[in-house]
Amino acid sequence: MTDIGLPAAETGRSLWADAWNRLKANKAAMLSIWYLALMTVLCIVGPWFTPHDFTTIYQDYTRVPPSLEAYPKPDAIDLAVKDAVKRSRLDLAGWEERDGKVFITVTSAKPIDDRVTRYIDRSDVFEGAQVTEKSADGLKLTMSADVQKKYFFFGTDNTGRDLLTRTLIAGRVSLAIGLLAGLVAVVIGVLYGAIAGFTGGRTDEIMMRIVDILYSLPFIFFVIMLVVFFGRNFVLMFLAVGAVLWLDMARIVRGQALSLKRQEYVQAAEALGVSPGGILLRHVVPNLLGPVVIYMTLLVPQVIILESFLSFLGLGVQEPMSSWGVLISQGAKNIPSATWLLIFPSFFLTTTLFALNFIGDGLRDALDPKDR
Structure with a gap:
């Protein structure tokens, strides 16, 4: 009796495997990921290899222009x-x-x-x-x-500090603040909005009225209160800021969850006896990732700008620490006489924001379940 060869069963691919394959095909997104990774490594490791400490003041080298030659x-x-x-x-x-x-x-x-x-x-x-x-x-x-031969590749600032080292140190602060506050806002907003939208009914009404009450509070006053409560530690401060910025995320996720819970695959899961928590984690939240990722890429620059505003009020990053927003603010005051004080931190911030936007667009397309 001759054996009839049957074709091997195809292995199913998960949403994450499909998303990764689509993301790799997006050249702009992958290039942005590599650039953002390189920027992160430079900001973390770079200050250890620059010839000057970010707090060292050279009184004889105040506002010297950038140069590849030694001073x-x-x-x-x-x-x-x-x-x-x-x-x-x-x-x-x-x-x-x-x-x-x-x-x-x-x-x-x-x-x-x-x-x-x-x-x-x-x-x-x-x-x-x-x-x-x-x-x-x-x-x-x-x-x-x-x-003494000294190199100032980015020039120096108004007090004679090396701008290259300070730009890298500022990158540490800006990236950490943006990602930390963004993650806090995303985690709280996604969980809160998904539970409200998927549960519906009286629970949804109560949860969203709480959001409306928090919306009615003056945003900057609320942030200042949290800053005063948490102190000048910028990590705790922007954990507090992230805990305020989750309100928009909660509304976005809640609206998406209301739409998704009426989909056929959610109703099929309910008919099969899947628990509400399982449906929420396995079906609703994964299909929300596209809008969530896009909003987070917009949230990071929003947090960086907010940090600059708080620093201007004396409530944010304080000397000798700095951030890209603070350096740009200082550079804008010196445009006529020292343009490099604005050009270099602006370039770092702008290219980082472009990279975040390209990554967000790539992840949105990759995580869209309609493209599977």
């Missing part, structure tokens, strides 16, 4: 020498630079103390100042010092 420039050395000698209350006889060292000759009507080298070391331009030659009467002295 100081020749004119800056001349200015630094004159300032140092002026602070020492001596007369400058001359100076010259040789082999990475500067030699300064000073004179005075009174004998010069060798400790005058301290005035040279106080400059951000020089280090290791020492006396190399002194006249017999002590009225003329020559000092040498090493010229």
Whole structure:
């Protein structure tokens, strides 16, 4: 008797497998995911490899423009020498630079103390100042010092801090705030709205009236109250902000849940005896992910902008910490004289928001069950 070969049964694909395959086919979304991952790694790891700490202030390098060449420039050395000698209350006889060292000759009507080298070391331009030659009467002295080479690829801000390091540190704060508050708002809003919409009836009425009451409260006043209650810890503060921003998410999810609970597959699950919790988690919530993801990609920049506003009021991120919103606010005040203070943080923020929008569009298309 001959065996009849039967075709192998095809393995079913889940919603997540189909979604991942469709997402991989979206080049813009995948490129945005890689860019966002790279941006996150740069903001986390980058400050450890930059040549300056984000709190270090260089008084001799205030608002210097970005450059791939090392500072100081020749004119800056001349200015630094004159300032140092002026602070020492001596007369400058001359100076010259040789082999990475500067030699300064000073004179005075009174004998010069060798400790005058301290005035040279106080400059951000020089280090290791020492006396190399002194006249017999002590009225003329020559000092040498090493010229410190510093790189400021993004320039410096109004107080002389490295903008590259501060931009990366600000990225840590902005991304953490946006994602943290966004996740809090999504979790609370999805659960609250799905339960209200799927349950319906009196439960839905009571839950949505609570949302209406919270909507009636002045938003910024409510946020300020939460900030005062939680203190200046930005993590706790934006957990509180996320706990306020869930209201829009709850309304969106509730409307979607009201529509989905009338679908045939939900009614079939009810007829098969699936519990309401199982239907909610396995059928309703997965089909809500498209709108939820899109709203979250819009929520992250909204939180970043809100953080900038709170920081302007003195309730957000405080010095020496910073965020992209704060750097942009400071850069906008210096457009005529220092455009780089606005260009670099704006570029980081704008490209990150573009990436989030492309990712949101890709996830919306990938998670749409109608495209399966």
